Amino acid sequence: MSGPLLDVRNLSRRFDVSKPWLNRKIEGLERLYVKAVDDVSFTVNRGETFALVGESGSGKSTIARLIVGLLKPTAGEIFFDGQSLAKGLNGAEARRLRRRFQMIFQDPLASLNPRWRVTDIIAEPLRVFEGGMADRERRLRVGELLTLVGLSPEDGVKFPHQFSGGQRQRIAIARALAARPEFIVCDEPTSALDVSVQAQILNLMKDLQREFGLTYVFISHNLQVVRHMSDQIGVLYLGRLAEVNSAAGLFAAPRHPYTRMLLDAVPDIEMTGRGRRKVEGEIPSPLSPPPGCTFHPRCPLANDRCRREVPHLRAGVACHAVEEGRVPA
Amino acid sequence: MTEPLLSVRGLTVEFPTRHGILTAVEDIDLDIMPGEVLGMVGESGAGKSMTGNAIIGLIEPPGRIARGEVLLKGQRIDNLPPDEMRAIRGRRIGMIFQDPLTSLNPLYRISDQLVETIRTHLPLSRDAALKRAIGLLDDVGIPDAARRIDDYPHQFSGGMRQRVVIALALCAEPDLVIADEPTTALDVSVQAQIIEVMKQLCAERGAAILLVTHDMGVIAETADRVAVMYAGRIAEIGPVRDVIKHAMHPYTAGLMGAIPRLGENLDRLSQIPGAMPRLSAIPQGCAFNPRCPRVMDRCRVDRPGLLEPVPGRRVACWLYPEEAQA
Numbered sequence A: 001m002s003g004p005l006l007d008v009r010n011l012s013r014r015f016d017v018s019k020p021w022l023n024r025k026i027e028g029l030e031r032l033y034v035k036a037v038d039d040v041s042f043t044v045n046r047g048e049t050f051a052l053v054g055e056s057g058s059g060k061s062t063i064a065r066l067i068v069g070l071l072k073p074t075a076g077e078i079f080f081d082g083q084s085l086a087k088g089l090n091g092a093e094a095r096r097l098r099r100r101f102q103m104i105f106q107d108p109l110a111s112l113n114p115r116w117r118v119t120d121i122i123a124e125p126l127r128v129f130e131g132g133m134a135d136r137e138r139r140l141r142v143g144e145l146l147t148l149v150g151l152s153p154e155d156g157v158k159f160p161h162q163f164s165g166g167q168r169q170r171i172a173i174a175r176a177l178a179a180r181p182e183f184i185v186c187d188e189p190t191s192a193l194d195v196s197v198q199a200q201i202l203n204l205m206k207d208l209q210r211e212f213g214l215t216y217v218f219i220s221h222n223l224q225v226v227r228h229m230s231d232q233i234g235v236l237y238l239g240r241l242a243e244v245n246s247a248a249g250l251f252a253a254p255r256h257p258y259t260r261m262l263l264d265a266v267p268d269i270e271m272t273g274r275g276r277r278k279v280e281g282e283i284p285s286p287l288s289p290p291p292g293c294t295f296h297p298r299c300p301l302a303n304d305r306c307r308r309e310v311p312h313l314r315a316g317v318a319c320h321a322v323e324e325g326r327v328p329a
Numbered sequence B: 001m002t003e004p005l006l007s008v009r010g011l012t013v014e015f016p017t018r019h020g021i022l023t024a025v026e027d028i029d030l031d032i033m034p035g036e037v038l039g040m041v042g043e044s045g046a047g048k049s050m051t052g053n054a055i056i057g058l059i060e061p062p063g064r065i066a067r068g069e070v071l072l073k074g075q076r077i078d079n080l081p082p083d084e085m086r087a088i089r090g091r092r093i094g095m096i097f098q099d100p101l102t103s104l105n106p107l108y109r110i111s112d113q114l115v116e117t118i119r120t121h122l123p124l125s126r127d128a129a130l131k132r133a134i135g136l137l138d139d140v141g142i143p144d145a146a147r148r149i150d151d152y153p154h155q156f157s158g159g160m161r162q163r164v165v166i167a168l169a170l171c172a173e174p175d176l177v178i179a180d181e182p183t184t185a186l187d188v189s190v191q192a193q194i195i196e197v198m199k200q201l202c203a204e205r206g207a208a209i210l211l212v213t214h215d216m217g218v219i220a221e222t223a224d225r226v227a228v229m230y231a232g233r234i235a236e237i238g239p240v241r242d243v244i245k246h247a248m249h250p251y252t253a254g255l256m257g258a259i260p261r262l263g264e265n266l267d268r269l270s271q272i273p274g275a276m277p278r279l280s281a282i283p284q285g286c287a288f289n290p291r292c293p294r295v296m297d298r299c300r301v302d303r304p305g306l307l308e309p310v311p312g313r314r315v316a317c318w319l320y321p322e323e324a325q326a
Ligand SMILES: Nc1ncnc2c1ncn2[C@@H]1O[C@H](COP(=O)(O)OP(=O)(O)O)[C@@H](O)[C@H]1O
Pocket: A015, A016, A017, A034, A035, A036, A054, A055, A056, A057, A058, A059, A060, A061, A062, A063, A286
């Protein structure tokens, strides 16, 4: 089939963070909203990895939860394999679609039921989506899945707390794969792990992608990890996409001033002594973001237009200076 | 030759538990020269924080220093009575932790905490101390310091709070700052700024730094030399560029290969099998032997000591012959 597997269009989500009604009345306060995700659009091709990268609070997890249906969008639409996920699907349809995508979280312990044995945890999606499966067959499948992620079938009788952090993430991956999905949203899957364990999990995720033709949305705050894992990258700043490009293109020639700043902030572990600009300022409060381009207080290229007018994504970059050809190479 | 500012000799920290005595840190030997930045890197549980805490006398009982000594300018500080040790902390050794609220009391204004710390350690009037405090906040990059000094910790962002902690650590002009994962909770763009401030201010004042972190990138940016820790011991120690570019210990080499890079896109990362052992199950011989691609028979039996096969570089590994020792 052709066309992207995932098509996210003008997705927005705000959260009401107002004080309770009575306090608002007494203190004369307005309702207060956080625009966690603001007009975000991107597409993900089959078999590829699309990474979302950004600092904390940039809206990464909110987008992940919107995609898998844990949150409803305030505006915008998500199409999976050409079908809109927002339009109320009927029961059977929703179920068919839902088994095609899965999610992996940063903290596997929080997403694995501590009182269940690993076998039952991994078998759960099979019970939901393949109710007709015989017990014996299901046990065999769980054993296969455990082997696939580098654990052993005997590990099935244990409980999550008996494993290390990396092993728990393997269990979460086995569970995500149980119903043979095509698409997995991974929210900071290795951020809690040590680098040597992270390397094992990243390698495993790449192997599984190749073997099963999986499509990933891979979320991370770590640019090196994103560089390693992805085909396409979207850079988020305060809920909006600053830049979208191929991984190779983004790192070879970052265009948005924020992308450039982020790259310059990454420690130079190769000790190449590459020239870098000093990082300025901090991310403003999402409760009162600056007008116009929200990056303007930190941007060396900001001008009056930037302080007034929100830049929209054009040819992969949301920046007036880029559009006006004011960005030095 | 100049004398080391800090010398740690054979430092060993133990924890008695119901299942016997656990050795969290064993036989740590290192020197920090005046004004030097020594990095200490390793994965979680390697014993980095425990080493830093042992140096400043902050091991929580029943944990204890079982062997070894810590010398500050040649004077032993590991066996001082608690009040004398307290006077050294803050005055001669400043501290920065991952969570700024370890150092900052959320109930007090920044001004009160800075002034109190300054006056505890230095003979200054309240006004003079306040002036010094404002100057320090200015130095660490807090805009509008004279006004912000009367704010409470929660009124600062995470990055700004860590700047305040740096000011607090430096306010009595210590000779050494121990920074334990000072940027781990921060976003990368804030981390870059904090590292810069810490490095610059310590350099200006001639303060040495023991920088504890799990992040080799932070070490590369900051340290002069680095000690790589594994399972409570130093695996290797040497000039940071040498260790990063030409690791001698197989664990260091594995660790470096496991880190994804911006500059290159390898299809697969090199991978060390398994994970660091728990304290209760540290293998006999070299603690790294079950994961080591170059393991030999001897590694499973005898523990390698920290030798110096190349001048200035020490490594605990049987690949390097003892006779090569200088
Ligand atoms: N349930 C919620 N209620 C209120 N605010 C929220 C909620 N979830 C997220 N936010 C806010 O939305 C913004 C984006 O958060 P998030 O998507 O978690 O970012 P990231 O994953 O990039 O760190 C943040 O400002 C966060 O505080």
